[in-house]
Amino acid sequence: MALVKRRDGKAGDAARENASAGRSLNELLPALGATDAVSRRQAARELAAHPNAAPAMCGQLEGERDASVRSVIFTSLIKLKTRTVVELLAPYLRSEDAALRNAVVEALQEMPEDIEPFMDSLLSDPDSDVRISAVTILGALAHPRVPEWLSQVIQSDPHINVCAAALDCLAEAGDEEAVPLLEGLAHRFPDEPYINFAVAAAIRRIKGE
Amino acid sequence: MLQAEPKPISDEELAKFYEFFYRKTGIMFSDNKRYFVERRLQDRIVATGSADFRAYFSSIRFQNSVNEIECLINSMTVNETYFFREDYQFTALVDGICPDIAENKKPGDAIRIWSIPCSTGEEPYSIAIYLLDRWSRADEFDIEILASDIDTRVLASARAGIYGERSLQKLSNSEKERYFTFLRQDQYQIRDEIRESIDFSPINVMDPKQIQNYRNIDVIFCRNLLIYFDDISRRQAVEAMYECLVPGGFICLGHSESMSRMSSLFHPRKFSETIVYQKDVSSR
Numbered sequence: 001m002a003l004v005k006r007r008d009g010k011a012g013d014a015a016r017e018n019a020s021a022g023r024s025l026n027e028l029l030p031a032l033g034a035t036d037a038v039s040r041r042q043a044a045r046e047l048a049a050h051p052n053a054a055p056a057m058c059g060q061l062e063g064e065r066d067a068s069v070r071s072v073i074f075t076s077l078i079k080l081k082t083r084t085v086v087e088l089l090a091p092y093l094r095s096e097d098a099a100l101r102n103a104v105v106e107a108l109q110e111m112p113e114d115i116e117p118f119m120d121s122l123l124s125d126p127d128s129d130v131r132i133s134a135v136t137i138l139g140a141l142a143h144p145r146v147p148e149w150l151s152q153v154i155q156s157d158p159h160i161n162v163c164a165a166a167l168d169c170l171a172e173a174g175d176e177e178a179v180p181l182l183e184g185l186a187h188r189f190p191d192e193p194y195i196n197f198a199v200a201a202a203i204r205r206i207k208g209e
Numbered sequence: 210m211l212q213a214e215p216k217p218i219s220d221e222e223l224a225k226f227y228e229f230f231y232r233k234t235g236i237m238f239s240d241n242k243r244y245f246v247e248r249r250l251q252d253r254i255v256a257t258g259s260a261d262f263r264a265y266f267s268s269i270r271f272q273n274s275v276n277e278i279e280c281l282i283n284s285m286t287v288n289e290t291y292f293f294r295e296d297y298q299f300t301a302l303v304d305g306i307c308p309d310i311a312e313n314k315k316p317g318d319a320i321r322i323w324s325i326p327c328s329t330g331e332e333p334y335s336i337a338i339y340l341l342d343r344w345s346r347a348d349e350f351d352i353e354i355l356a357s358d359i360d361t362r363v364l365a366s367a368r369a370g371i372y373g374e375r376s377l378q379k380l381s382n383s384e385k386e387r388y389f390t391f392l393r394q395d396q397y398q399i400r401d402e403i404r405e406s407i408d409f410s411p412i413n414v415m416d417p418k419q420i421q422n423y424r425n426i427d428v429i430f431c432r433n434l435l436i437y438f439d440d441i442s443r444r445q446a447v448e449a450m451y452e453c454l455v456p457g458g459f460i461c462l463g464h465s466e467s468m469s470r471m472s473s474l475f476h477p478r479k480f481s482e483t484i485v486y487q488k489d490v491s492s493r
Binding site: 002004005006007037041045056067068071072074075078079099105110138142143144146148172173175205206207 | 221225228229232244263270271272274295321324340341347348350351352353355356373402405406407408417440441444445448451452473474492
């Protein structure tokens with residue numbers, strides 16, 4: 001009959017969620033392991049009000065296979081935004097699960113103040129893949145020390161792929177002050193045609209040539 | 210004392226800004242908007258007391274200036290709404306989305322469409338007119354159109370449904386005659402049967418309690434809202450809409466917005482000339 005005015009106020013799920021709002025940490029933690037994704041999402045959403053829930057939520061990430069639940073857990077962790085959360089998430093930068101690793105990078109980009117004390121250590125991690133992830137975090141991190149961290153990588157990181165990642169970030173956000181740094185990078189890897197090409201391209205871009 | 214005009218913005222600075230703004234909002238400017246963008250950037254540079262573009266860009270890129278980003282986005286976007294705006298999405302609704310939804314419905318079932326933010330009502334009324342005029346199976350279903358906005362003043366205006374010629378510029382004379390009553394010069398009111406069929410309600414999409422009242426939605430039109438949110442608010446809003454949709458439900462975003470830049474929870478689907486985003490059919 002085509003257009004009709006809405007008939008019901010709310011559906012069943014909503015009524016159930018209303019009934020469960022405002023639960024304690026002790027009630028919510030078991031719900032985070034519920035069999036249905038709707039309950040796990042609802043628990044994860046409410047856990048954003050409980051800073052002590054960070055270890056449980058971070059622990060849930062590895063085994064959680066439902067992308068929608070993972071997404072809500074990350075949102076709650078970003079809302080909590082503490083050094084503890086950074087500390088608990090950072091190990092996942094070593095995960096074999098690329099989707100999880102990328103989600104951690106995106107979440108950490110949202111915690112500029114809290115990640116600051118850990119950034120030097122991430123940028124000097126023995127694993128070059130972790131350092132690449134750390135540079136990727138810098139790519140969208142709203143922190144005044146980003147240019148300094150990127151310079152540090154460009155000047156001293158021994159791994160070509162880490163430097164290339166930093167080069168991409170500087171090409172996007174850097175200004176003419178970055179040019180000598182980039183030239184220095186080309187000198188550090190004189191036998192790497194890719195770096196020489198990328199440095200030249202980045203300098204042209206920065207200078208607007 | 211008059212404040213000095215900031216230094217002109219160079220080509221490379223502008224290119225850097227275009228890229229940053231695109232990454233932040235999905236809105237891509239080209240050089241034919243150069244004057245518009247430069248003028249507004251200069252205004253923001255002066256308003257924030259920045260010495261020049263470089264200082265201003267550094268403050269928005271490397272500091273967490275959420276308020277300034279919001280001001281910047283506001284100044285770069287033009288809030289104008291009218292009937293059949295971005296009508297290729299309404300075409301997608303009647304030619305692709307609704308037929309797709311109907312495959313899993315029985316005659317008499319409800320199809321629920323939510324317009325948020327609905328502003329002064331042009332979007333939900335456009336949806337209604339498109340469905341009535343251009344979807345041959347509309348009569349087989351009970352189509353519920355919900356329309357919400359955080360601003361109660363615009364909702365009052367939407368409920369009244371009175372518009373000037375400018376709002377109706379994309380409608381044919383036949384559409385105006387069939388769906389509007391002429392009140393006086395430059396004032397037309399949408400017909401009562403349409404006006405009264407739409408459920409207008411205030412909502413703050415960031416309030417979980419409020420959004421719980423919206424469930425089993427088949428299609429959400431959420432155009433040009435999320436670009437105004439900071440990243441965490443955008444995540445929360447998208448996840449809230451995920452809960453509102455039925456499995457297989459759709460979200461239509463504004464032309465400059467892309468879900469893939471906000472969330473991986475939805476799959477892109479191409480209908481007619483546009484991309485919309487679908488919640489997984491097997492999701493719960």
